[in-house]
Amino acid sequence: MTNTTTIHPGTQTTVPSTTTTVKPTPAPQPSPIPTGTYTVSNGNGTCIKAVMGLQLMAQNTQKKQMEYMAVNPNATQTSGSCGTVQSELNITFNGGFINFTFVKQAPMYYVSKIETRLQLSCEG
Numbered sequence: 001m002t003n004t005t006t007i008h009p010g011t012q013t014t015v016p017s018t019t020t021t022v023k024p025t026p027a028p029q030p031s032p033i034p035t036g037t038y039t040v041s042n043g044n045g046t047c048i049k050a051v052m053g054l055q056l057m058a059q060n061t062q063k064k065q066m067e068y069m070a071v072n073p074n075a076t077q078t079s080g081s082c083g084t085v086q087s088e089l090n091i092t093f094n095g096g097f098i099n100f101t102f103v104k105q106a107p108m109y110y111v112s113k114i115e116t117r118l119q120l121s122c123e124g
Contacts, residue, residue: 036073040080040089047082048089054098056118069118071098086112095119 033053040048054071071093080088089100096118103112 031068031070033070034073036071036076038073038076038078038089038091040078040082040087042082044082047087048080048102050089050100054091056096056098056116058118058120060120067120069095 033055035051035053038048038050038052039046054073056069056071058067058069059065060067071091075093077092079090079092085104087102087104089102091098091100096116099113099115100111101113102109
């Protein structure tokens with residue numbers, strides 16, 4: 001079996017494109033969030049090591065908009081506890097805290113709870 005394609009001169013037509021491409025409007029870039037390394041250790045070594053950037057969002061009811069606050073890792077204190085099933089990472093900073101509870105369910109580890117408090121100015 002042989003496949004043959006024949007092109008006849010003069011029978012090909014080119015249709016001009018009538019569609020236009022609309023470029024998306026770029027969204028404003030969020031300010032960069034500084035990354036820090038947060039660790040919790042006990043006598044046996046490190047049980048939690050988290051490398052992350054933290055940003056909190058709060059609704060400003062007076063301005064009716066979201067407010068964002070990035071946590072500066074250089075201005076934090078880290079504490080916590082190491083357990084066989086559950087461990088905690090507590091990060092304290094000027095104006096609040098973030099607490100993470102990690103649970104081990106072999107072979108996985110996951111965050112089971114996040115608690116936070118953020119004190120904002122009187123402006124909202």
